[in-house]
Amino acid sequence: MGLKNYEVNLDLGFDVVAERELREKGFLGMRKTKLVCTIGPACCSLEDLERLAMRGMNVARLNMCHNTREWHRDVIGKIKKLNEEKGFSVSVMIDTEGSLIHVVDHGVPSSLKAEEGSVWVFTAQKFEGSRPYTVQANYQGFSEGIMVGDELVIDGGMARFEVVEKMGDDLHCKCTDPGLFLPRAKLSFWRDGKLSYHGLPTLSTKDWADVDFGISEGVDFIAMSFVNDADSVKDLKNHLFAKSSKSIRVLAKIETLESLQKLEEIVEASDGIMVARGDLGVEVPLEQIPTVQEDITRLCRQMKKPVIIASQLLESMVEYPTPTRAEVADVSEAVRQYADALMLSGESAIGLHGQKALSVLQMASSRMELWSREENRQSSISNRQLGGSLSDCIAEEICSCAVQMANNLGVDAIFVYTKHGEMASLLSRNRPYPPIFAFTSDSDARMALNLQWGVIPILVDLADDMEANISKTIDLMRTNGMVKEGEAILVVSDLTATHATSTIFQSIQVKIIV
Ligand SMILES: Nc1ncnc2c1ncn2[C@@H]1O[C@H](COP(=O)(O)OP(=O)(O)OP(=O)(O)O)[C@@H](O)[C@H]1O
Numbered sequence: 001m002g003l004k005n006y007e008v009n010l011d012l013g014f015d016v017v018a019e020r021e022l023r024e025k026g027f028l029g030m031r032k033t034k035l036v037c038t039i040g041p042a043c044c045s046l047e048d049l050e051r052l053a054m055r056g057m058n059v060a061r062l063n064m065c066h067n068t069r070e071w072h073r074d075v076i077g078k079i080k081k082l083n084e085e086k087g088f089s090v091s092v093m094i095d096t097e098g099s100l101i102h103v104v105d106h107g108v109p110s111s112l113k114a115e116e117g118s119v120w121v122f123t124a125q126k127f128e129g130s131r132p133y134t135v136q137a138n139y140q141g142f143s144e145g146i147m148v149g150d151e152l153v154i155d156g157g158m159a160r161f162e163v164v165e166k167m168g169d170d171l172h173c174k175c176t177d178p179g180l181f182l183p184r185a186k187l188s189f190w191r192d193g194k195l196s197y198h199g200l201p202t203l204s205t206k207d208w209a210d211v212d213f214g215i216s217e218g219v220d221f222i223a224m225s226f227v228n229d230a231d232s233v234k235d236l237k238n239h240l241f242a243k244s245s246k247s248i249r250v251l252a253k254i255e256t257l258e259s260l261q262k263l264e265e266i267v268e269a270s271d272g273i274m275v276a277r278g279d280l281g282v283e284v285p286l287e288q289i290p291t292v293q294e295d296i297t298r299l300c301r302q303m304k305k306p307v308i309i310a311s312q313l314l315e316s317m318v319e320y321p322t323p324t325r326a327e328v329a330d331v332s333e334a335v336r337q338y339a340d341a342l343m344l345s346g347e348s349a350i351g352l353h354g355q356k357a358l359s360v361l362q363m364a365s366s367r368m369e370l371w372s373r374e375e376n377r378q379s380s381i382s383n384r385q386l387g388g389s390l391s392d393c394i395a396e397e398i399c400s401c402a403v404q405m406a407n408n409l410g411v412d413a414i415f416v417y418t419k420h421g422e423m424a425s426l427l428s429r430n431r432p433y434p435p436i437f438a439f440t441s442d443s444d445a446r447m448a449l450n451l452q453w454g455v456i457p458i459l460v461d462l463a464d465d466m467e468a469n470i471s472k473t474i475d476l477m478r479t480n481g482m483v484k485e486g487e488a489i490l491v492v493s494d495l496t497a498t499h500a501t502s503t504i505f506q507s508i509q510v511k512i513i514v
């Protein structure tokens with residue numbers, strides 16, 4: 001794929017990728033499932049980022065666990081440059097490190113084997129060079145409350161130990177189930193089949209500094225690791241509200257047992273969810289991950305919060321140029337469940353075939369979307385009333401009816417004119433057959449909508465006169481050959497207008513292009 005300058009239709013506020021996709025595939029061929037790529041050393045040059053953007057990356061994720069703030073700042077700068085100069089619309093997400101107990105040093109830079117019966121010392125003390133059978137943990141209080149007889153599990157079952165002796169803050173542990181220590185392996189303690197909580201706050205001091213870094217860099221999303229309850233999400237949202245001029249969306253990562261128990265309040269409090277299957281698989285038995293994923297995905301859709309399915313989607317592609325059949329089946333299943341977005345981790349960050357992995361996600365999701373449509377599988381969700389006020393209820397009803405109408409009539413596209421993206425989210429939750437073009441004058445809403453299923457956000461100046469907005473955009477698109485004679489468009493708007501005797505909240509119209 002050549003790296004040329006693309007023709008950018010700035011009048012329309014389209015991004016270059018959506019515009020190209022529309023021209024090549026038509027309205028119904030546009031991909032609905034959004035794609036998130038983790039940026040790392042394998043894909044951080046301007047050229048690499050541009051290739052990912054061209055192949056459909058909607059959101060770039062920066063994991064603050066790795067690398068320096070200067071490195072992250074440089075990547076964010078490149079993405080903003082591509083958006084401004086080349087007409088892309090890639091949103092930026094930072095992902096916090098979170099407080100967890102993990103290995104910082106086990107004596108060698110790579111992985112290390114623990115043999116059955118071997119006894120290891122786990123300590124928070126730093127040691128120089130290689131000290132056999134010694135593992136340094138990242139957190140001073142890691143052994144607080146731990147007793148002889150407790151079980152220490154590495155990375156959710158990669159290896160297991162029994163605590164045989166406690167000497168000061170150090171633990172002596174005997175390996176009961178041999179396995180590997182990977183760099184930064186996670187440590188968890190269990191007693192009588194129950195996980196012991198370490199009581200660390202969800203956001204560490206370093207995380208708060210990373211949040212402020214995100215504010216100063218103007219990121220669009222903050223993904224919060226190891227969320228356990230709604231309060232930590234609310235604290236972060238309050239902080240952002242007070243400190244950031246821009247509206248930064250908070251995504252809660254579901255990766256602990258506790259977060260599953262308080263799922264509904266967490267979904268309610270946050271702007272979106274990430275099913276972080278990597279760490280989740282450490283606390284939840286692996287065979288439960290598929291059903292947990294489906295439950296979370298359904299709940300998020302009902303509550304109109306975007307949901308990202310993350311970790312190991314195409315893990316084998318970190319090394320190999322083709323995915324396993326099982327991986328393609330996993331990706332397709334997430335698309336069939338109508339997840340909003342799929343995420344690449346190591347595949348793009350450190351993998352040898354990141355661009356190709358993104359194409360696999362793209363092709364697999366387009367294929368599954370088409371199949372679902374042809375097989376008429378667009379099941380509607382059980383309606384769940386979200387808002388309390390009359391105007392909220394009207395909006396919800398209008399959007400459910402609009403989608404039903406759009407599907408029944410077989411219209412080519414839905415256009416929604418929305419101030420803050422609310423109506424676009426409500427339409428998206430009903431997962432319509434045609435794509436949803438969301439015209440908004442709020443640039444933060446536009447970047448946030450990049451994560452929502454089937455929504456193509458477009459930045460435009462919206463006037464008070466709704467009819468004028470509608471004619472203006474349709475005219476512009478027709479002049480540019482993006483809508484054609486005979487195509488039908490269902491138009492929804494959420495802009496309130498008060499006339500002499502009444503207030504109009506929302507309306508549905510169907511326009512046939514002449
Ligand atoms: N900015 C980066 N710099 C260097 N390596 C990175 C960077 N981002 C990711 N990686 C590498 O890619 C791998 C996968 O990335 P990813 O961030 O998705 O996984 P992770 O660290 O397991 O996630 P998390 O810590 O959020 O659970 C990491 O283990 C790390 O080796």
Ligand SMILES: CC(=O)C(=O)O
Nearest residue numbers: 276277278279310311
């Ligand atoms: C993405 C992530 O944090 C996880 O899967 O654990």
Ligand SMILES: [K+]
Nearest residue numbers: 095096097225
């Ligand atoms: K992280």
Ligand SMILES: [Mg+2]
Nearest residue numbers: 255276278279
């Ligand atoms: Mg994680």
